[in-house]
Amino acid sequence: MPSVRRVAHEFLQRQGLTTVFGNPGSNELPFLADLPDGFRYVLGLHEGAVVGMADGYAQATGRPVLVNLHAASGSGNAMGALTNAVAARTPLVVLAGQQVRPAVGPEANLANVDAPSLMRPLVGWAAEPACAQDVPRALAQAVFEARLQRRPVYLSVPYDDWAAEADDNSLHVLRRQVRRAAVPDAGQARWLAEQVTSARRPSLVLGGDIDTAGLFDDAVRLAERLGGPVWAAPSQFRLPFPNRHPLFRGVLPAGIAPVCAAFEGHDLVLVLGAPVFRYHEYLPGRYLPEGTRLIQVTEDASAAARAPMGEALVADPGAVIRMLTEQLQAPAEPVGPYRPVPAPARGEGGRLHPEQVFAALREVLPPETAYVVESTSTNAAWWRQMDLRRPGSYFFPAAGGLGFGLPGAVGVALGSPGRPVAGVVGDGSANYGITALWTAARLGLPLTIVLLRNGTYGALRWFGDLLGVPEAPGLDLPGLDFTRIAEGYGVPAVHAGDEEELRAVLARPADGPRLVQVDTSLTTPS
Template identity: 80%
Template sequence: MPSVRRVSHEFLERQGLTTIFGNPGSNELPFLAELPDTFRYVLGLHEGAVVGMADGYAQATGRPVLVNLHAASGSGNAMGALTNAVASRTPLVLVAGQQVRPAIGPEANLASVDAPALMKPLVGWAAEPACAQDVPRALAQALFEAELQRRPTYLSVPYDDWAADAGENSLALLGRRVQRADTPSAEQARWLVEQLTGARRPLLVLGGDIDSAGLFDDAVRLAERLGSPVWAAPSLFRLPFPNRHPLFRGVLPAGIGPVSEAFEGHDLVLVLGAPVFRYHEHLPGSYLPEGTRLIQVTDDASAVARAPMGEALLASPAAAVGLLLAALDTPREPAEPAAADYRPAPEPRTSDDARLHPEEVFAALRDELPHDTAYVVESTSTNSSWWRQMDLRHSGSYYFPAAGGLGFGLPGAVGVAMGQPDRPVVGVIGDGSANYGITALWTAAQHRVPLTVVLLRNGTYGALRWFGGLLGVPDAPGLDIPGLDFTRIAEGYGVPSQHVSDPEELRAVLAERPDHPRLVQVDTALTTPS
């Protein structure tokens, strides 16, 4: 009879999970024994960076990814990064090693006591199989739960299980397939079309799921046929619509009152592929203006259940967009300029000292890099400058930490670049956030990932300074981080680096196309997120 390890490896290979991101410990080594040559193990030097890289890779490829973690300590190290994967609905399968079964009860060193509870409530499903023969089935469930829920899952496996006899019934797993269809019924489709076409002045709000599902271009067609203005949902992690399209109004502010103000004058708000809503700043007000209805369409049952207002249809956004496009063969009277009339970016602002204004950096990125460049952004204090200067017209052009926790950006950029090796990828990273995932540079160097990291150094946690003003805490300590030279840090990890201080020099550097990772450090003036 085959071993648990052999059946599990073959199952993973048939399911396409042959790239593993991890940082193994002693409990994990038995799983990695006899790993077939068709597998690739991507080593990260810290579990936070491991999960961030896997998150970026899974988002870029659109496929689930296996993550290898070390017992309770490694799982704990990964949890900060995991919050972003949860919020971006990334299907990660986390498999952690556990002590041998007889050692768990006595709490031997490296035993994870109640391992499934450790990762809850973050993951969508967590388990530790009751016996070795159940490991392959539980591994399959972890994968299918991650796919169906679009949420990370967690499986703890005692390391003596891998060599155990899997039993003849375990082979039945190898041919399993699980598919999902969330097409609205004919009655639901008719209702949705009637609500939208019957509205006097509809408004579209698009979430990151639109881009994750490959609906970027379809969303443009839908908005143009409606002649409807478009907002991106607040706390945006993927860009669902070209940001310089004449119908685009920007990213909704993440406060109740400002969101309601943005909806003024519209009788129907159709929210596609987003929760309602992921607020951040506590700016109270009415959820909706008087006379405004809201309809949410998403395949996220949890988001539907917890929404505080509006009607909802639990369905695939792809199916909903498809039926709406079919019903809107003829565009409405256009309420906006033609789609070809994209708004140009304004002249970039300059700073009052020797440092570059972030807008100068972003204008250089926009002008010097290919139009299909994918940007992984974790520089929160430069948010307003980013949207003033960038011109993003392609699907998969923008990735941002979905839960707002720092540490996704640098590892995420490495993962996106590994997942899309034929597409230019740039990480736009602040000096505050870079420290949370700095070890990802080593992985990029080892795999010779063609990635450009533009490191914006302003010597402080700029977003926190802005929040200090918002919350009436202007004198909070611990906001400055002077003395960091990321060129030397990156060189130590094996990544070629340079410090650029002039806009023209920056443009010349960005015009180069190296086939390896590099870091470009730029000193920038302090700005605010909005």
């Protein structure tokens, strides 16, 4: 009989999980032994960066991705990055090494005591097989759980299991497939169509799941037939709709009272592919205006169950979008032209305004560029200047956990060969995932990193004012030169001193990773 390791490798190969993101420890080496031809191991220098890269790669490819982490210490290092993957509903299969079985009970060094509990309730499923012969089945369950739930899962495997002999039953996993279909039945479809077509002033709220599922263009067709305003759901991590489209009203504010105000005057709010809602700032008020009805359509049963208001249909948003588009009449007149971009604000004191930086990106980089953004204090400036009309154009840390930007850009670039990719990061967030630059250099990825240096945690300064704590300690970051840091990791870097120099650098084709540092004035997220 083949070994457990061989069965596991063949199963992963058949399922297409042949790109492994990892940072190995001793417990992981037996799994990595004898990887078959066709497997690719992407090394990250810190587990947070490893998960961020895998998150970006999985979002770019739309497929589950294997992450290999070390026991408790490596898994713990990765948990902050996992919060973003959970909020983005990214299907990561996290496979962690465990001490040999006889050493777990006595808590030998590098034993992960009660490994599944370590990652709960963060991941959607966590386990450690009861015996070596159950490893192939448990690995299959992990892959299918990640695919079905669209959420990270965690499997801890004692490293002596990999060399054990598999049994006959283990081989059944090689032929397994699990598929999902969630189309509304005739009654549900009729009910939903009646609610939408009878609404006098409907509005549409689209979540990141719309872009994740490849429904960007379908959502545009539905919105133009519906004719009402379109919002992106609060705390948006993907852009589900062209941001300068005449129907687009922007990203909903992440507070209860301002969301309610945005819906004033609308009798129906149709939410597709989003939770209801991922609030951030605590701004209490009514959930909905008087007379406003909300209907949510999502594949995420948990999101449907926990929503505090409205009606929910757990179904494939793609099927619902197609059904409603067929039910609605085409508009008598085409929608108007896309909204123009305003002239960018100007910086002072030798610093560029972030709007000048974003205007340069929009005008110089190709229109199909995918942007991975982690510059939270410049959020308002970003949306004022960008014109994004293509699917997969925008990626943001879904849970707000810093450290996604640089690794996520590496993962998106790796998963999108042939498409220009740019990471836009602040000097505060860059430090959390800086080691991803080494991986970008090793892989030779054609990736542009634009680093906005304002010398402070700008978003926290804004929050300090909001919370009445304007002089909190630990908010300034003087003396950081990312050009020297990047070059130490093997990434060519330049400091662009003015707008002309920035545009000249961006105009040169990126034949590998490069970092452009720009000094910018302090702005606020809104």
